Amino acid sequence: MIPPAETASPYSVEHCAMPFCKGCGHAHVLRHLGEALGQLHLDPSKVCLVTDIGCIGLADSLFPAVHTVHTTHGRSTAFATGIELADAVLADSKLKIIVLIGDGGAMIGLLHLVNAALLNVDVTVLLCNNFLFGMTGGQNSAFSPLDFVTATSPKGNIVPPLDICNVMVDAHARFVVRSLATDKNLTSTIAQAVSFEGFSLVEIVELCTEYGTKKNQLSGNQLRSIAERHGQRFGELHGTNDRPEFASLYSGKFPPVQSVHPPGRSNGNEDSLDNFLTPTCSSSLDRKKGIIVAGSAGERVQSTAHLFCQAAVRAALYSTQKNDNPVTQGTGFSFSEICISPREIWYTGIERADAVIIVSEDGLRETSAKGIFPKLTPEAIVIADSELKIPETRARVLQLPFRSTCGAVKAAAAGLSAYLTLTDDFPVSAFHEALNGKTGAGKTFFAESFHLMLDSLCPASFANAGR
C-alpha cells in the first residue's frame, strides 16, 4: 500500500532488516537506491522495480511503496522493456522503471540488455556484479575475474570476465557507468541514471562476503584493482550516438489516431465497396476444380495466381490459393495451387489436378518432382510453354510460346488466359480486367498479338486432341 504523503520518504530502507549476509554489497546498493529515489521526489505509484533472480531479487520487499515485478532469470530487462514500451507509447505516461539484476542474470539475459540499449528504451538497469552466483552456492559466472576461486572453478577461473560496460557502449547506450558499491557518490549516480531519458546502466562492482572473500583472500578495497587489472575502467563511459529515446521516435513516426477502421480495409475510413470484390459476372462452373501453376521465382507466378483468384470471386465463385517455393524465396521454382468452385471450398488440396499450367523449366522440374503427371486423368489438361519437353501423360497437352510472345513475367498470366479461353470456367475478360487493373490507365496487360493467339484457341488446339 502507498503510505500517506506526510511520511518523510516512502523509499527509505534504512530501518529495514536486509535479507542479505553480513557485509553484502547488495545492502549498500539498495540503501543508495532508496536515497536516490527519495532525492528525486518521485510519486511512488510511478516507480516500478523489476527484479531478476538471485540474491538481488530479494529487494522487492524492501520497497513497499513502489510497484515490484519479480521475474524469471535474466529476463527482467525484457519484461521492463515491455512495461516501458506500453507505458510510454500507449499510456503516454512517465513511469520510472528500474531493473535490479546480478552478474548471472546479466549473462543469461545479455540479449535483453543489448536490445534495450539498442532500442534506447527509458529503463535504468542496476547491475550488481559480485563475480559469482551467490544464491546457489557460489558458482563462477561470466563476470568472474581471472584466477577467481569459486565452487565451480576450484583451481581458479581461466576465462576472462565480460566487460558489460563496453558491450553496452557498443550497443549505443548513452548512459553507462561503472561504480563500486562503496562509492560515496553512488546515490547521485543512481539518481542521474534514473533521471536520464533513455536507456541507462550502472554496473556496481561489489563483494559476496559468503562465497567471494575467503577462498580469494579478498576485501572490499581490492575490488577496484581487480576490475582495473582486466582493463575495466570506472566512472562514466559514454556512447557517442546522441539520440532520442525509443518512445518519442516511435510516436513521432506513428502518431495516435482516433478513427478505427472496420475490419477488411487496410486503410481509409469509407466503408467503400471499392475495397471488396463485388461480383460483376457469373460462371457456369458446376464443380470444384484444381489448377496448378508452376514457374520460376521472380516471374510473378503467385501474384498472378492471386489475381486469377480475385477474378474468380468477381465471377461469383469461391477460390483458394496455396503457394509453395524453396526455402530461399528468390530462386528456383514458384508454385501455386488454385481451387475454384461454385460452393464453399473445404478441402484446399488438389489430389488430381484438372489443369497444370507450366511456364518454365523450374516449374516443369517441380511438377515432375511432386509426382503430378502420373495422376493426371485423360480429362485433365496441361498448358505449357512451347520450349518445354512435357513427359508422357494421359492428359491433353497444349503448348504455346508464352514466354517468347509475352515475356517471362507475363507467362503465367498468358497460360491462365489460355486455360480460361479453352474451358470458360469463368469469363477470361474478368481475369484480364484484374490484370489490366495492375497496368495503369489506358494500357492493356497483353499485346494485341497474344489476344489474337487466344482467339484462335479451340479444343482441336491440343497436341493429342484426336487421341
Place this chain on the structure above:
Amino acid sequence: MQKLQLRSGNQMVAEGAVAAGCRFFAGYPITPASGIYKGMIDLLQQRGDLAVSAPDEISALAYCVGASMRGFKPMTATSGPGWALMTETVQYALMTETPVVIALVQRLGPSTGGATQGAQGDLLFVEYCTSGGYTIPVFCPSTLRECYELTHRAFSCAEELRTPVVLLLDKEVGMTVARIDYGDLQTPALVNRPANVEYRGSLPGKQRMYEFADRSEVPAFVPVGGRMKVTATGSAHNKSGELKKNDDETLDVLYHLESKITAHADKFKVLGIDREEGAATLILSYGITARAMRESVYLARAGGKKVSAINVQSLFPVPYRELTAAAEGASRIIVAEENMQGQYRQVIEHVFRAQEVLGVNKIGSMITPEEISRLII
C-alpha cells in the same frame, strides 16, 4: 450484403486481434507465422499503437507480458521452434495471472522440422508446457471466419480468466488464401480483464494483488503504474503477491490458478456440431483437418450415408460433456488430425466407453477427405 475479399488465415488473425482491442504486438519472424507479424505491424502502427520487432521469441513474449501488466491487450505470433523458447514466459504469465494471447501457427516438427510444411503436431507440446500441468486454453480455427472470431474469443478468454491463451493454427489455415465475406463476420462485444480499477484517494482496506474468496474467482486486475501497488512474482506467492513457501494461502493460490480455468470452461467452449439422426459414425476433427472432414461429410451424405461431425474449436479445456453427448447413438468415433500419434484422440478417447474409437493420422501432407471417408460406416 456480401463484402467479399481474398484473405489468409494469418491476416484474419491480425484483424481479429485489432477488433478485440489488441494494442500491443511484439514479433519475431518465423514461417508460417510471419504473416501475423506483418499484419500487426501494418494494422497497429497506422493507428499509433505499438507493434515492435523483438530480438527473439523470449523477448517477444516478455515484452507482451510487460505490456499486459501495464494494462494493455497484447499478442505475439510464432511457430513450434519459437514456442519452445516461449514456454518459460508462458508459465510466468500464468503464475502472475497476466492475460496474453499467443498465436502459434504449426509447422512440421520436431526441432526446426519443415518450415513450409503443415502439421498439427504441437497440440500436446502446447497444452502440457507447464511445470505442474496447468490448463492452457487453446482455440483452433479451421476457416478464415473462425480465425477472426476465435482470435476475438481468445482475447476474451485471456482477459476474463487472466491467463495465457493459445490460438493454434497450422500452416495451411494460416497461409492459404481464400474468399471471405466480411458482411458475414461477427464481432462480439469487447471483453476486458475484470475490474481494471485505478484506486484513487483512500485505499480499500483489504484489497490485495490477488484477492479471491473462492478459488475459482478471478481476482481484479491491478495495473503497474496505477494508484494501487503491484506486487508480482513468478515464484509461489500469497494473495498479496508476496513470495512464500507452501503455507496454506500460497497453496490456495496455486490451486486457484487451475480452478479459475476449469470453473469457467463452459463459457469459452466453441464446437461446430453437425449431427445427423441415426448416424453410426461421428467424426471429430479440428484445424485444417476439420476442412477435410467437412468435405468428407458432404461427399458421404451425397452418397446416401449418414454421418455426424464435430469441428472442435476450443480444444482445451476439453469439452468432454459436449463430446460425449454428441457421441450418443454412434458406434464409431473417428478422430482425424495431421499428426503421427493421434494427439487429441489420446486425450479424449477414454470418455467414449460404448464406442469404437479410430484415428486418421499422418504427417507430411494434409489428410484428404477420402482418407476420412473410408472409415465412415
